[in-house]
Amino acid sequence: MxxxxxxxxxxxxxxxxxxxxxxxxxxxxxxxxxxxxxxxxxxxxxxxxxxxxxxxxxxxxxxxxxxxxxxxxxxxxxxxxxxxxxxxxxxxxxxxxxxxxxxxxxxxxxxxxxxxxxxxxxxxxxxxxxxxxxxxxxxxxxxxxxxxxxxxxxxxxxxxxxxxxxxxxxxxxxxxxxxxxxxxxxxxRNSVAILNGVETHEDLVNLGEDIFRYFGLGCRNVSKLFVPKGYRFDAFFQAIFEYQEVIHYEKYANNYDYNKAVFLMSNFKLLDNGFLTLKEDSSYSSPISSVFYEFYESLSELKVRLENNKDQIQCIVSNDLIENSIAFGQTQKPQLWDYADNVDTLEFLISI
The missing domain is CATH 3.40.605.10 (Aldehyde Dehydrogenase; Chain A, domain 1)
Structure with a gap:
């Protein structure tokens, strides 16, 4: 046809x-x-x-x-x-x-x-x-x-x-x-965000969209934050308070209660605002209702690490701190030409 x-x-x-x-x-x-x-x-x-x-x-x-x-x-x-x-x-x-x-x-x-x-x-x-x-x-x-x-x-x-x-x-x-x-x-795959501490309130609100859209179930959802040494999460928690209604969904609330209990029983140190937990962890894949974070000292070293781990990462979100990163709030709005895993599906289909 x-x-x-x-x-x-x-x-x-x-x-x-x-x-x-x-x-x-x-x-x-x-x-x-x-x-x-x-x-x-x-x-x-x-x-x-x-x-x-x-x-x-x-x-x-x-x-x-x-x-x-x-x-x-x-x-x-x-x-x-x-x-x-x-x-x-x-x-x-x-x-x-x-x-x-x-x-x-x-x-x-x-x-x-x-x-x-x-x-x-x-x-x-x-x-x-x-x-x-x-x-x-x-x-x-x-x-x-x-x-x-x-x-x-x-x-x-x-x-x-x-x-x-x-x-x-x-x-x-x-x-x-x-x-x-x-x-x-x-x-x-999972998505990560890189912060440098000078993000605006609007940036962090938009980051909440990247975290909570689809309850965090997608590979384009941010499940890991990289923050500079000494970063304080006050502004982050203030911004994402707009998403507090998420806790009223039973399936999400059940995951929040369960995962928080597991973390606490394991004596992990948590940051918690009543609907999202933050846990310092080197992994990219966090459970529903939780986001992992890690401190970085050198942005150039972080870039090398992310490049080495690119097969685990779907999207990187930042204010242009790294090449080809996505703006806050845009991870769940891919264009037709934004291919999963950076594999050009049409090129593959033309070649078979």
Whole structure:
């Protein structure tokens, strides 16, 4: 099928998603197929937390709006202009998706289809409804896409390449099982923030967004702070007080109580504000409701360390303290060209 028809289908999907926001859903007469899909999608959004307790209304609407903003004609044109799809021979690409945050696997789904391949999707049991709904919308806008999209609940079979996302443990299984196929295997990663003590209140409020969005479940969430020797956390705690409502979500509160108790029973020294604990720790991966921190003396030495550990890090947040860092508050707003693990998915798909 023509590249243009796929492009148009995703633009129409972006327009459809743009009708839904946390404050007010507003149908637009110019959006295709609203008579078939608008009410059903409203109902699905309302049911999302019953499908996954972490998928609260606020978090699901944030994900939907993020994709609405990404899937514009301008963004898609800018992204795809860097690639040549003319020699792509359609293959069947298997996707094994994660389910930690809403629609977390949709970028891989988009990449496979927009590059000209067919997609075979194995969803996570934690997020199996949203992406299937969007696939149904796409195939209704462009019927030829029916031949390019399929889902399975069984073991992946009959594929030419695979993109699989999982934990470090499951990644070892994936690497063995898919060793004879072209693949991208994604493992656990975490994001870090580097502070120098001169951040504004607004910077630190925005850092709270990087920490608490999706309750900290995403690989782009900041789970580790690097702070200068002697740093005091007063301004940090004052700024993130805006996120105190997070403790009213039962699943988050349960994690906060449990992880705090484990830390205290182990006699770890904690900083605590009633909904987030800070623990000095060299690890990058902190449990839900906790952020690790570490002091640094030399920014240049820290840069070397982060470069050496880049396979464990998804994003680095700072006020331009390090090359290619992301501004505070932007980790959960990636552009289409911001690839997970810095692996260019479209280049991989063009090459298979």
């Amino acid at each position: 023509l590249q243009k028809s796929k492009f148009t289908a995703f633009v129409e999907l972006g327009k459809f998603l743009a009708q839904f926001s946390l404050n007010k859903n507003q149908p637009q007469e110019t959006v295709l197929l609203n008579d078939r899909f608008y009410t059903s999608f409203e109902e699905l959004l309302a049911l999302s937390q019953s499908h996954n307790g972490w998928f609260t209304k606020e978090q699901v609407y944030f994900a939907v709006q993020s994709w609405a903003e990404a899937l514009t004609e301008e963004n898609l044109t800018k992204w795809l202009s860097n690639y040549d799809f003319s020699n792509v021979q359609p293959k069947r690409v298997g996707l094994i998706l994660a389910g930690n945050i809403p629609l977390v696997g949709f970028h891989d789904f988009l990449c496979v289809l927009i590059s000209g391949h067919k997609v075979l999707v194995k969803t996570s049991s934690n997020d199996q409804h949203l992406i299937k709904f969007l696939a149904n919308y796409l195939t209704s806008v462009e019927e030829d896409l029916n031949d390019f999209i399929s889902f399975t609940e069984d073991k992946l079979e009959g594929f030419d390449a695979v993109i699989a996302t999982g934990s470090n443990n499951t990644a070892r299984y994936f690497e063995y099982y898919f060793k004879d196929k072209p693949s991208i295997i994604r493992k656990n």
